[in-house]
Amino acid sequence: MTDSKNIHPGEPRSTYVLEPPPPPPPPVLDKPWREINWGDKQSTLQYVNDYKPHIEGRYLRILLHGPVGAGKSSFINSVKSVLQGKMCGAALVANIGGDCFTKKFTTYKIEKGNPSTFYPFVFNDIMGLDPSKGVLVDDIKLALMGHVKDDYRFNPERTLSEGDPSYNTEVSPNNEVHVLVCVIPADTVNQISQEVIRKVGEIRKAASELGILQVAVLTKIDEACPEIEKDLKNVYKSVYLKEKMEQFSADVGIPMNCIFPMKNYFEEIDLNDDVDSLILSTLRKIIDFGDEFINHKMNQSEG
Template identity: 75%
Template sequence: MGAINAKPLLDKPWREINWKDKQSALQHVKNYKPQVEDRQLRILLHGPSGAGKSSFINSVKSVLEGKMCRVALVANVAQACLDKKYTTYKIEKENPNSFYPFALNNTRGLMEGEGVPVDDIKLALKGRVKEDYKFNPKCKLSEGDQYYNTTVNPNDEVHVLVCVISADTANHMRHEVIRKIHEIRKAASELGIPQVAVITKVDKACPEIKEDLKNVYKSAYLKEQMEQFSADVGIPMNCIFPVKNYSEEIDLNDDVDSLVLNTLKHIIDFGEEFMNHKMNHPEGSYFV
């Protein structure tokens, strides 16, 4: 059920973003190269079904490739979740067979009963889950299974954990889903993996944002939603980023691109810092 915003816009945005300089953020991402040679930064997405994980992947790919992309299957509200396999998405650069040095992994949605087993996400964090593993809500992956990765390459390990939540349902999540998010966060923290949240569908949570996406950081209502979500799951506000995924559009939009790029830039920066820290302090903790 969508939220109804009855609060006026703030006079000044509570977080600054340069809407006129999309190219700077785009160039930052395009220029990114891990300091560790031959290393790939891995970003793992998780969250409730229908939150927009697949749409976020498609939006990132669309922005970076400069065209609308539909590589990750997106289910409508009448369908069951389609993200049932552990899938890695790489993004092409300008040259054929050339890819950005980061990848995004999708997972089955967190639900009650039929959701992804939390233990499977814990294994994915450690690089133990092989490509195309089909998540089974009734049976977790175990050692000896053909999709259990016994030999872990550093590129298989996760460097950033991203919780994807819909703005119009962020404060209506069931206790079981919140419990799972806490459990996954604890496992990531024990591994030192940095964690962020992406709040999607901001235009559905606030009519002023739907009218003008630049109001996203002027919306008192959205800020309160984000603050409550932060309190519920423990992710700090400066690690939570609102976006609008491409869903109904058939052409790219600069404002949508700016939010997606700003979010992706911070995710990459978090992951790169963790990757470098882990190389220098393999037994130390980085992020809690």
């Protein structure tokens, strides 16, 4: 293009070439930034089946928390479905938005092989976090220490206190939480209020003071990214999802290697190998974190 502005007679005319805008970054990377063995879910399943805590009679307690509607109950159902090889729905799930569906402190055991045998880990589901209502942070702190009895109905207006029938005064090692899992919906991670982020940070600090290891699980990844919806194996190639994980990591301080994207079973009626692989990969990491905490506590007591 020739620019005719401010050109005087006899002066050479300047020619400017407008550079085309750079192409947008690709929605998926050529290579995944984190590896997962999609074709060998059986080895991970065997790892989970073979796991036993080093202390006889002990089991891992995994506490889930996060915003209302994040998919905590669906996470429990998804893990149970994979381990039992069929669709399960032990943890009730709401199919509409709004207030938190889970109201009580509930422990979920997963049967292993027959009704009298269970996996050596349990999940605790709790009321969701909310800017103005929902579970109180102080109640989650009590749950971390093992002071909340099963079936306690959370009161958004009042913290559980000593002397209440649901307050567990005598805490055994099996009452204590070994892994804290923050469940976050990837499709609305940008919309989480600063107040909820603050509460997550406060809970994280309390867990850190107790030495409890923490991970985060990003659910609804297929709803957050069209490329993942097309092919779940794009989960660690998705530029968008990696950015969301990095943003959440910066917001709450959970390292990237402790954040795991996952798709829960929700609408499906049959199991899928790729979904199973991602669920089992996440579960294995949670078990490893919990086992590390139990071993650390055991070494401290022996010392």
